Amino acid sequence: MNEDVLKKVQSNPKFKELVHKKTSLGWQLSIVMLVIYYGFTLVLAFSPSTLGAPLAPGMTMTVGIPVGILIILSAFVLTGLYVRKANGEFDSSTARSSRRHKNEKMHWLSRSDSVVAFPGTGFCFRCYRR
């Protein structure tokens, strides 16, 4: 990638928007996961009896069991959310721009052909225009 292209990409508002959306989603979900897990670890470390209490009076099952299962499920749900959003919203714009590009008889954009556009912008790096 030469300097010229790099500058064009970086200053492209759509690129900025894409980066902002992607990274903030990633960090937000990471923080959710870390809070859940280290919250659990802190309860384990400082107040294990909270998790050892029976779920209801007279029951053998303790609070810790559903909590543990829920943490496992939360990991799955959070990854699902991210993939849905990232593969749907962020990457589907690539496909749309590819089609439009072809219709306008500019360069066909493909991933394997040392990719000439980037997601969400429809910007062509062969002819440097939209």
Next chain:
Amino acid sequence: MSLFPVLAFASGAIEGDVKQQATNWHAIIMFVVFVAFTMGITYWAARRTRSASDFYTAGGGISGFQNGLAIAGDYMSAASFLGISAMVFDKGYDGLIYSIGFLVGWPVILFLVAERLRNLGKYTFADVASYRLQQTPVRSFAATSTLMVVAMYLIAQMVGAGKLIQLLFGMSYSSAVIMVGILMVCYVLFGGMLATTWVQIIKAVLLLCGASFMAFMVLSTVGFSPEMMFEKAVAAHAKHAAIMSPGKADPVDSISLGMALMFGTAGLPHILMRFFTVSDAKEARKSVFYATGFIGYFYILTFIIGFGAIMLVLNQPGMMETVTKNGKEVHQLIGGSNMAAIHLANAVGGDMFLGFISAVAFATILAVVAGLALSGASAVSHDLYASVIMKGKANEADEIRVSKITTVVLGIIAIVLGLVFEKQNIAFMVGLAFSIAASANFPILFLSMFWKGLTTRGAVIGGFVGLASAILLIVLGPTVWVDIMKHPTALFPYKNPAIFSITLAFVSTWLFSVTDKSRSAEEEKAKFDAQFVRSMTGIGATGASKH
């Protein structure tokens, strides 16, 4: 609660002496079928493996779903299956805590690392770490720590394999180790990543099916009421209600263990390598989603299996033995707690199913060691040979040749170390591998992608500081200094050093980067923007090769 040895235990090693059992023909026949089938796959894969990209990454043609299964397979090692169900069998709830620790690293890998890794790398994680830094020092560091991780993990798997097979199949330890070594070399040498991935996928499916069946049978004995299962287990277990709540743990040690598990996963070279086998970032994301689902499901199954073993196996006639340990008589499960899942297989499914689960356990070890060998071989051929020695001018055929020679050498080393370490207590080795991955690989990989200010000097010094401190603190800690070297007190009080060694690695990487005023450092920082654009968009990333 003794955290560290169990981590190691859960991931690979079987401690102590085991008695060779009577030959188990069901298991051997099913295992032979598995080997024959996977050899067929290896033959098929060999005909499609020509270029370096085929060899290292299966040509980038693995789908997200397939890769998700393969990643799950890498993670569901035999010992994770036997070790975690054994831990649930012994301690109840604490087993679940482990499973959670092993799982929660995955979402974070997805959110922060997976896509950038795929967009920047080609064959090894060193491709990413050295993207804008000087190749020779950074790749030398990455190859060193990769080989350390692979060696520790391999020794633990080989010794674990030998002991397991003695128990499961009634074969001798040395013949088991030699067979594992030879089969591992065959898969990697002839079939490269394509065969290694498919072996992993098949085994993952077999293991998931087997474990699902066991959990189903366990639940069916209690009318699908978990409450009933817990009641019966509490009544049967010597610790009674204590198995339903977390045991005592040191806060620093538990948080540190959590960090080692979480960031170690994001630094294991054989796992990171799997991200290059898919065609693009989109598939990379999907693979983590599927992997998280399969791994989470599997851990819920092992929890049920552990409790099922307490209900159906503990103190049942024909399942227990009395052995002498350190001069004391101990009444235990035949072969020890690690055999809980195996005995349960017998209890719920009879001899045939016992054979099936034993064969799957063996297949699991094979698949995991093959992945490790491939990762070690690519560190040597791609990072050391092609980039450091030949300065990027190696031709592809030579690079593949070096890879294959390394695979054979690694196989021989693995067999020799497996035999040498037979009588040693190697329980700490997988824990050490996780700590090195978390303290050396992860900080450098993470900073190279997220911090513009990282320079070669910072990365190399910081990486080696992480590597050295992880090893040193484990050696001086209770696991090695007291338990193995028999000193009275540990020089370092914690079993899990990750919280200290990860911090040390980050701080020293930062310090030696910001104080680096050289011209090359300036150039490296200037290259960050281009790297960032590529990591975000995949422009210029290697895609799937055409067949």
